[in-house]
C-alpha cells in the first residue's frame with residue numbers, strides 16, 4: 001500500500017485503522033475479534049493504527065498492543081493521544097462508562113493537558129500498549145482547553161519530539177476550526193480531523209486543508225463514514241452520526257449521495273473511503289473497525305475504481321461543498 005512521509009516522524013499508509021471500536025465503542029467487541037481485525041488490517045497492507053486512552057478507558061490500547069505484539073516494530077506506526085488522564089476509581093467500578101463505551105467506569109477520565117498530565121498519560125499509554133515508544137502523539141479533543149493544550153500540552157509534546165521520544169506531534173479533533181489554529185500557531189507535524197472532511201461534509205476544505213498543505217502538515221482524515229452513516233451501501237434509519245443517532249436531513253443527504261454513486265456503478269462506502277484522498281493535504285484515510293470483515297470491507301473500498309464523473313455530478317447536484 002502507498003505511504004506518505006510526514007515532515008517529521010513516520011510515513012503513514014494511505015489507509016489506517018482506528019481502534020476506538022477495540023475499546024467497545026457502543027457495544028462489546030471480543031478480544032478474539034480485535035486480534036482478527038488487526039490481523040486482517042496487516043494482511044491488507046495497513047500499517048497505521050490509531051488509539052487513545054479515552055477509547056474504553058484503556059481497553060483499546062491494551063487490545064491494540066496485544067494484537068500487534070510480536071510484529072516487527074519498525075514496520076508499523078501507532079498513534080495515541082493525551083488530554084484525558086485515566087485515574088483509578090474503584091468506587092465507580094460497579095457503574096458503566098457514560099461516554100459511549102461498553103466498559104466499567106474504572107478508571108475514569110480527567111481532563112489534563114498540563115506537562116505532568118501529558119507525561120503521565122503517555123507513560124500509561126506505553127504501559128497498556130506494551131511498547132517503549134509511540135510514533136505520533138495527538139492532543140485529544142482540546143475543544144474546551146485551548147489555552148492549556150496549545151500552551152503547556154503542545155510545548156511538552158514538542159519537547160518529547162525534540163528528545164526523540166516520539167516521532168511526530170499534532171492534535172486530533174472532531175472540528176476543523178481549532179485544528180486550523182494549531183496548524184497556524186504551533187509547530188505540528190500532523191492533524192487528525194474526524195468527520196469533518198468526508199463525502200457527507202467538508203468544512204475542513206475551507207481553511208484547514210489549504211493551510212496544512214501550505215505548511216507541509218499532514219492531514220489524517222478520520223471517521224470517513226461519519227461514525228457509521230456512510231458505512232453501508234444502503235443507509236439505515238438508525239445510522240450513527242457523530243456518535244449518536246443521525247438526524248433525518250443527514251440521512252436524506254447520505255441517501256441522495258448513495259443514489260448518485262449507484263448511477264456511477266459504485267457504492268456509497270466505496271466513495272466515502274476514496275473521497276478524502278483526492279485532496280493533496282490528506283495523507284491517510286482512517287476508518288474504525290471492530291471485525292476482520294469490516295477491515296476487509298474497508299480495504300476493498302479503498303481499492304475500488306471511482307469514475308471521475310461521480311465527483312463532478314455530486315458537485316453539480318450541490319452534494320459536495322469542497323473538493
Ligand SMILES: NC(=O)c1ccc[n+]([C@@H]2O[C@H](COP(=O)([O-])OP(=O)(O)OC[C@H]3O[C@@H](n4cnc5c(N)ncnc54)[C@H](OP(=O)(O)O)[C@@H]3O)[C@@H](O)[C@H]2O)c1
Nearest residue numbers: 018019020172173194222223225226227231287288294297
Ligand atoms: N478526536 C479524534 O481525534 C477522533 C475522533 C473520532 C475518531 N477518531 C479516530 O478515527 C477512527 C475512525 O472514526 P470512527 O470509528 O468514529 O468512525 P468511522 O470510521 O466513520 O465509522 C466507524 C463505524 O463504521 C462501521 N463500519 C466500519 N467498517 C464497516 C464495514 N466494512 N461495513 C459496515 N460498517 C462498517 C462500524 O460500525 P459498528 O460500530 O456498527 O460496528 C464502525 O463503528 C476512530 O476509531 C479513532 O481512531 C479520532
